[in-house]
Amino acid sequence: MLKEIVQVLLGIGFLRLTHSIYKARRPGRPGPPGYPIFGNLLQLGTKPHLLMAKWAKKYGDIYYLRMGFIDWMVVSTPEAMHDILSRQGLTFASRPHQVILGDILTSKASGVTTSPYGPDWNYKRRFFTTTFNKVNVQSHQDTLLYESRDLIRQLMASSEEHGSHGFSARRHHQSYALNIILTMAYGTRFSSHKDPLCQTQLQLNDELFRMIGPKYCLIDFLPFLRPFLPHLERDAWDLHQTLYGFLGDHFDQYCEEADTVNARIPNTLSKLLLESVRKGDLTREHALILLAETFAAGLDTSSASFTWLSLLLVTHMDVQKKAQEEVDRIVGRDRMPTHDDLPNLPYLRCILLESMRFRGPAQFSLPRATAEDTVYRGVTIRKGTWIMPSLYAANRVFSHLEDQDVFRPERWESNPKTLTEEVSGKQSTRVNWNFGAGRRVCPGLYLSDLSLSLAVANLVWSFTVQAGDGEQIDLEEMEDGTNTPPPHWRLQYTPRGDHVKTMLETEGSITRADTVKAH
Numbered sequence: 001m002l003k004e005i006v007q008v009l010l011g012i013g014f015l016r017l018t019h020s021i022y023k024a025r026r027p028g029r030p031g032p033p034g035y036p037i038f039g040n041l042l043q044l045g046t047k048p049h050l051l052m053a054k055w056a057k058k059y060g061d062i063y064y065l066r067m068g069f070i071d072w073m074v075v076s077t078p079e080a081m082h083d084i085l086s087r088q089g090l091t092f093a094s095r096p097h098q099v100i101l102g103d104i105l106t107s108k109a110s111g112v113t114t115s116p117y118g119p120d121w122n123y124k125r126r127f128f129t130t131t132f133n134k135v136n137v138q139s140h141q142d143t144l145l146y147e148s149r150d151l152i153r154q155l156m157a158s159s160e161e162h163g164s165h166g167f168s169a170r171r172h173h174q175s176y177a178l179n180i181i182l183t184m185a186y187g188t189r190f191s192s193h194k195d196p197l198c199q200t201q202l203q204l205n206d207e208l209f210r211m212i213g214p215k216y217c218l219i220d221f222l223p224f225l226r227p228f229l230p231h232l233e234r235d236a237w238d239l240h241q242t243l244y245g246f247l248g249d250h251f252d253q254y255c256e257e258a259d260t261v262n263a264r265i266p267n268t269l270s271k272l273l274l275e276s277v278r279k280g281d282l283t284r285e286h287a288l289i290l291l292a293e294t295f296a297a298g299l300d301t302s303s304a305s306f307t308w309l310s311l312l313l314v315t316h317m318d319v320q321k322k323a324q325e326e327v328d329r330i331v332g333r334d335r336m337p338t339h340d341d342l343p344n345l346p347y348l349r350c351i352l353l354e355s356m357r358f359r360g361p362a363q364f365s366l367p368r369a370t371a372e373d374t375v376y377r378g379v380t381i382r383k384g385t386w387i388m389p390s391l392y393a394a395n396r397v398f399s400h401l402e403d404q405d406v407f408r409p410e411r412w413e414s415n416p417k418t419l420t421e422e423v424s425g426k427q428s429t430r431v432n433w434n435f436g437a438g439r440r441v442c443p444g445l446y447l448s449d450l451s452l453s454l455a456v457a458n459l460v461w462s463f464t465v466q467a468g469d470g471e472q473i474d475l476e477e478m479e480d481g482t483n484t485p486p487p488h489w490r491l492q493y494t495p496r497g498d499h500v501k502t503m504l505e506t507e508g509s510i511t512r513a514d515t516v517k518a519h
Contacts, residue, residue, distance in 0.1 A: 031064040039066030049363035049392040068221030076393040089438025093117040096369040104236040111289040128443035148454035159493040166468020166490035177302040304361035304485040337457035346416035350409035365389040419449040463493040
């Protein structure tokens with residue numbers, strides 16, 4: 001009995017001590033008080049971007065949270081983003097240690113996404129910058145054009161099947177993004193989002209993003225729970241085996257047919273990886289990790305961006321009509337838009353800029369970290385602190401634009417930049433903080449820009465898009481996770497005349513059989 005009483009008293013004393021530690025914040029470290037042991041972990045809820053933006057209003061553009069045993073430094077305004085991610089980008093260029101994403105899914109952070117900043121990271125990142133630079137992407141622009149028209153053809157087929165009831169086009173958007181990545185990675189594609197291999201790839205990607213969500217970070221925040229939650233690591237190892245087995249089969253097939261594929265599409269990521277593997281500069285395992293990161297980074301973000309943009313056009317029919325009028329004026333109705341038309345479609349660029357600002361694919365960037373203890377604004381930032389860029393706060397809440405909570409593409413008409421120009425331009429006046437910044441800016445930025453532009457141009461040329469019968473779209477609803485796509489809202493796609501189908505049967509029916517291997 002005495003032993004139990006002593007244990008209870010010691011427990012109460014420990015809780016009071018930790019509570020006093022959490023309440024007594026060190027000077028210069030603003031932020032909300034937390035709970036013993038858990039810190040602020042239990043306060044975030046299902047929409048942390050809203051609460052964290054509210055905290056930023058109270059505690060400032062840089063404030064601190066305690067997530068279990070992990071310190072967070074939250075970055076919330078454009079000025080702070082510029083300072084942390086660009087001006088001091090080298091200091092904050094690393095990544096924190098994570099059990100599931102780092103140790104397991106990327107084999108001890110052996111790729112680029114989770115790897116600490118350094119020579120190995122620089123070497124591996126060059127595979128991405130070489131594959132996805134503007135010159136190489138432009139060499140594939142006819143292929144991208146084909147994929148944008150194939151997307152329209154797939155939407156047309158589904159619209160004929162579902163009629164005014166509508167359908168969720170998310171899998172179509174994912175298939176579009178996936179085929180573009182497959183082209184850049186392997187020189188291949190799937191013929192349909194219903195292809196079993198396509199479905200497997202999309203399901204694996206869904207599972208990957210589920211495992212880098214909040215639930216699977218618990219053992220980072222509260223490491224003492226690790227022995228009690230073995231299923232988290234077991235799930236991750238199961239995915240690791242399945243994912244890399246699937247990617248390995250594709251890579252091995254590419255290796256067997258490399259000479260034939262390279263003759264058709266000479267500049268693919270797999271070609272660069274295979275050359276390095278054969279030289280002994282890169283292991284096969286690390287090559288597969290880089291391929292996995294390519295699919296994870298490009299597929300979900302691009303498809304979610306296009307899905308949000310489609311919903312914004314549906315909920316702002318005046319914007320959709322204005323975009324249609326511009327495309328009709330520049331392109332006409334006797335042909336479909338091409339990449340050559342994009343420089344002459346400024347309002348389309350405004351829509352892309354505003355869509356990414358207003359509702360991008362994620363509310364937070366992946367966390368950064370410092371490689372060593374550092375001092376910022378007089379506060380010591382310990383090694384291992386998670387630097388959390390709050391995209392929602394920077395793009396919306398603390399934007400210096402007027403009516404920042406209103407979707408209004410016209411705000412960009414005085415300077416209708418491309419997404420690439422906005423992200424890579426002058427950082428001190430940057431409004432859109434998607435795609436990262438500094439040394440970790442997204443290497444696939446130009447590819448994403450071009451593929452989204454082609455998709456939207458062909459979408460508004462081909463269809464009037466509306467909510468499906470009885471569907472009530474709420475733009476504030478989104479799925480939980482690292483990326484935040486909208487729910488599966490049903491949309492109806494009404495062709496803008498019989499000529500759309502005619503054009504799809506002529507311009508849109510040109511095959512890629514002479515340039516890619518189709519599954």
